[in-house]
Amino acid sequence: MNPVEGTVLVVGSGTQEYQAYLLRSGALRADLWLLDAAAPTWQSPHLTGATQMDPGDVNALISAARSVAERRKVRGVLCYDEALILPAAQAAEALGLPGPSVTAVRNCRDKHRTRALLRDASLPQPKFALVADLAEAAAAAEWIGYPVVVEPRVPGVLSALGASRGAALVRSAADLADLFADARSAPCPSAPTHRVGILVEEYVEGPGISVDGAVHDGAYAPMFVARKEAGLSPYFEETGHVVDARDPLLDDPTLRWVLARTHRALRITDAVTHTELRLTPRGFVVIAVNGGLGGDLVPYLGGLATGIDPGLVALDVALRTPPDLTPAHARTAGIRFLYPPGHCRVDRVTVPAPDEASGLLRASALADPGAALCLPPHDRLQRYAYVLCTGDTPAECAGRLDEAEAQVRLHGRPLELIPGGRKAS
Incomplete structure (x- = not known):
């Protein structure tokens, strides 16, 4: 493993639970300098230095990157946060550093651009239409044929977990209005909501x-x-x-x-x-x-x-x-996320200890005591735990995931929602 001469800028670090392994690996070969909104905590052992700033602000990010480059030999820009890959590419381009081009990143982040380019290349994908309002969505769905999928043009990032919200399966015209409204309300980084539009796509x-x-x-x-x-x-x-x-x-x-x-x-x-x-x-x-x-x-x-x-x-x-x-x-490795059976207030979550003999490598509680967990459409990504196992085969790994899941306990009480979908105190 040859070390890198110089410094690599890391734009956003994500969460310790989900991205620490990436930062740890990068630090094995390069001096890493973090550009992130919060001062480093768990990241510190893997860093040469850090600058606290808003990495989503492109001008601020470029200014911070140039400031580091004035003092150190900067070799590249690393980003593994889906919401920040565009500003990271813009910063790399401004400093003349390697990495994915801004055009390529936009082609991925903008789902309509993705669809148009794949269509022009005659590649297999769902039929699609970009719409601005419910009437256009209804017309597109009739043209495509139900069921259809509605989703924001730009992925809406819900949290540091990198998951998106807003995509939903619409089985009939009767379901379209509510699910279209849900897609339209999803936050879409890097694009003003009124200019984003909604994609209506064939369900495959x-x-x-x-x-x-x-x-x-x-x-x-x-x-x-x-x-x-x-x-x-x-x-x-x-x-x-x-x-x-x-x-x-x-x-x-x-x-x-x-x-x-x-x-x-x-x-x-x-x-x-x-x-x-x-x-x-x-x-x-x-x-x-x-x-x-x-x-x-x-x-x-x-x-x-x-x-x-x-x-x-x-x-x-x-x-x-x-x-x-x-x-x-x-070999085989698998992860399974656990969700509450209904809206609930969490008292505590208990998980089994890792056990290499049984293939359980990680089991983690994702909901803190007192947390309110609501299922869609009231909220998204309301996981309370996950288990992660390995095995020699997919069947063995699945069996181990079943065994580990059976040992997780969610202790809580039902949570009532008041009209409008808000959580009752």
Whole structure:
């Protein structure tokens, strides 16, 4: 492992629970300087220095980056926060540093731009229409045919977990008004709400997968495939992921062709990406491309399953260095998120201790005592815990996840909502 001569700027650090492993990996090879809104705490052991500022303010970010560059040899910009990849790219471009281009990042962040570019390249994706109001949405849904999906043009980031809100399955015209309003109210960073618009898309049936990969000098290569578990319909809540290093999809020539052509169409030449697809009767269909590593600890699962270190891959790509995508081993890793059966006020959450013999590597409570948990449509991402296990095969990993989940306990009491969906005190 060759150390990097110079400093790498890190734009946003995310949360310790979900992103500490990426920062830790990057620090193995480079001096990291954090640009973030809060002063470092858990991040400090992995940093050479830090500047406290709003990383979402592009002008402030560029000014802070230049200030560091005046004192240190800055080699690149690293960002693994989906909401900040655009300002990070703008800062890198302003300083003449390598990394994903601003155009490529916008092509990923703006779902309508993604759809238009994939359409022009004749790549498999859902039919779609960009609409401004409910009347246009109704007309688009009739043209596409129910069921349809409504979602913001720009992903609405709900929290540091990197999850989006606003996407929903509309099964009939009777459901459209409420779900359209929900999509329109979702926060959309980097775009004024009144100019964002809403996408109405064809709903395609089939299992969901995601592929985390790396693009170096225009050449795309997958790292690992995650099989998705979803629930809480009509919302697309991802309730779990399983990564099998031996997944045959990794060597599927059609999938590799679709992924390579998709990244070429989006003009991505140097980046780590997270591509979401569905396996449908008509083949692979591209749902979205995120211009950074996936959330929900999917890259961490990939590292456990394959031995490929996603943090080091992201660092290499940020420096325009050929990344090492050589697997070190082959096993399965999975995560499962737990949700309350109904709206509740949390007293406490108890989780089992990690146990390598049973394959349980991590079990974490995500809800603090006193927290109010509400299910969609009143709130989103109301997870109270997760369990993360490994196994030799997907079946063994699934069994271990079942056993670990059975040991988690949510202690709480029902929570009533007053009219308007607000939480009662």
